[in-house]
Amino acid sequence: MDSEAPGAALTNAVVQSTVRDCWEDALLFDDFDDDDNFFDIGGHSLLIADILAGVGARLGLRIPLMDFFDHPTVNGLSRHLQASISVGQRNV
Template sequence: MIAEKIHAIWSRELKLEEFSDTDDFFNLGGHSLIMANIQVAIVSELGIEVPMDQLFRKSTVKEISEHIEAALSAA
């Protein structure tokens, strides 16, 4: 469920319809301004803040989703 939401956010912000959850954000044409928009959207739509450094280190939908799921489980 979280992966689907993250995928939808990426799709909207990157203006891409088709990509894999294991595709790298930067290889898809992403850059820091788009990542800032994604960070805001995650907070707005999922209610959790992912630090920017984590978004850059975990640069796939799969990795970010796993990070969020772990954070929610720990809370």
């Protein structure tokens, strides 16, 4: 596995599960749909740093703050991160 690019084993399911877990940790609840907008379900800007830090640490990525605002759903952010991982970007 040493010859593989970082993130090569990160499947769509792993990325999405990681993003969702970090949202649940930050929001302190799990009763939301993966297409719900973060801000519509009670999320706020102070929680974004926690989510991005958690996702980044678990997946080995640096995620710009604007990516969250551009992709404010679990599915949207997951797809964006997976696309970035697929092309070998570690700094999304």
